[in-house]
Amino acid sequence: VSIPIKGRHVFITGGSSGIGLALAHKAISEGARVSLLARSLSKLEEAKKSLHLAYGVDVGIFAADVRDYDAVKRAIVEAGPIDVLVVNQGIFVPQELEKQDMDEVKLMIEVNLVGSFNVIKSALPLMKGRKDSRPASIALMSSQAGQVGIYGYSAYSASKFGLRGLAEALQQELISDDIHISVIYPPDTETPGLEEERKIRPKMTEMIAGSGSVLKAEEVAKKTLDGIKSGSFSISFRMEGQMLTIATAGASPQRSFLIAFFEVLFAGISRIVTLLFLSNVYRSITKSHAI
Numbered sequence: 001v002s003i004p005i006k007g008r009h010v011f012i013t014g015g016s017s018g019i020g021l022a023l024a025h026k027a028i029s030e031g032a033r034v035s036l037l038a039r040s041l042s043k044l045e046e047a048k049k050s051l052h053l054a055y056g057v058d059v060g061i062f063a064a065d066v067r068d069y070d071a072v073k074r075a076i077v078e079a080g081p082i083d084v085l086v087v088n089q090g091i092f093v094p095q096e097l098e099k100q101d102m103d104e105v106k107l108m109i110e111v112n113l114v115g116s117f118n119v120i121k122s123a124l125p126l127m128k129g130r131k132d133s134r135p136a137s138i139a140l141m142s143s144q145a146g147q148v149g150i151y152g153y154s155a156y157s158a159s160k161f162g163l164r165g166l167a168e169a170l171q172q173e174l175i176s177d178d179i180h181i182s183v184i185y186p187p188d189t190e191t192p193g194l195e196e197e198r199k200i201r202p203k204m205t206e207m208i209a210g211s212g213s214v215l216k217a218e219e220v221a222k223k224t225l226d227g228i229k230s231g232s233f234s235i236s237f238r239m240e241g242q243m244l245t246i247a248t249a250g251a252s253p254q255r256s257f258l259i260a261f262f263e264v265l266f267a268g269i270s271r272i273v274t275l276l277f278l279s280n281v282y283r284s285i286t287k288s289h290a291i
């Protein structure tokens with residue numbers, strides 16, 4: 001499939017900052033009509049201003065908390081039928097579960113996972129009933145921490161793994177409506193969110209996450225939009241991200257015959273690489289515990 005962007009309505013949650021904002025830039029530069037949803041109206045207005053300055057076009061902005069179904073529904077109905085829905089809002093507060101407050105655990109699940117249900121469920125009727133007969137897309141922002149559980153991310157990883165289950169089931173429900181699901185698995189990405197996270201990351205989390213790449217939000221946005229356009233179910237970054245996606249291919253759909261071929265060819269070897277990676281992780285944990 002090929003999902004056109006030009007002239008279509010791209011709705012981005014968490015679009016006022018970081019990856020979401022970078023994606024707004026990219027989508028507008030490819031001729032989309034863009035709407036952004038986030039909580040803070042002032043951050044949304046700032047984003048709107050910066051986008052106007054860069055491209056001379058106006059984006060629709062909607063201040064709502066994804067945890068509030070009615071508010072999300074109102075915003076989406078007001079914005080009008082969506083062709084490409086990017087469910088990108090997310091928060092990350094790393095901490096060992098034993099030390100983490102249940103309030104923080106629930107917040108991550110509610111914003112990252114339940115919030116995504118609220119957004120998708122609100123958008124579905126209008127997306128399915130769209131006049132535009134061309135293929136549409138729903139993209140969910142997961143993380144490499146949604147492919148492998150990482151120390152300090154019990155709640156965050158659970159929320160991001162959850163998105164994958166949602167995505168796999170939803171693709172079966174929506175394929176007849178020509179709506180294509182993508183799940184995006186970025187590594188650490190330079191954003192205001194990551195800057196905040198780094199102040200409180202446990203050492204072990206930093207060490208493990210630090211073994212992957214650190215990308216610019218623009219790079220993540222570009223690959224994300226390219227992946228959406230080609231209807232890729234799984235979107236990953238750089239060599240290690242590609243390997244991780246092959247190692248965790250599981251029962252996710254694969255449209256590319258070439259990549260399917262690689263998945264089969266490298267299934268054994270990528271399991272070995274994964275076990276080596278994990279044995280390093282466990283060795284580091286044991287070592288640091290011994291000090």
Ligand SMILES: NC(=O)C1=CN([C@@H]2O[C@H](COP(=O)(O)OP(=O)(O)OC[C@H]3O[C@@H](n4cnc5c(N)ncnc54)[C@H](OP(=O)(O)O)[C@@H]3O)[C@@H](O)[C@H]2O)C=CC1
Nearest residue numbers: 014016017018019038039040065066090143188189191193
């Ligand atoms: N940066 C990274 O290293 C990585 C990030 N990701 C994922 O990418 C996504 C974006 O991350 P990033 O750009 O770093 O994050 P930022 O913190 O920079 O931006 C988060 C965005 O989400 C919005 N948001 C947060 N909470 C809510 C809420 N309850 N309701 C509505 N909007 C909300 C924020 O606006 P406001 O606060 O005003 O609501 C903001 O627009 C997240 O899902 C994250 O998990 C995945 C892998 C790596």
Ligand SMILES: CCCCCCCCCCCCCCCC(=O)[C@@H](N)CO
Nearest residue numbers: 092143144145187188209212243247274
């Ligand atoms: C075949 C096996 C090879 C495996 C190597 C891959 C390395 C895994 C590193 C995982 C890093 C997780 C970063 C999460 C980033 C994120 O979501 C946030 N910044 C928010 O917390």
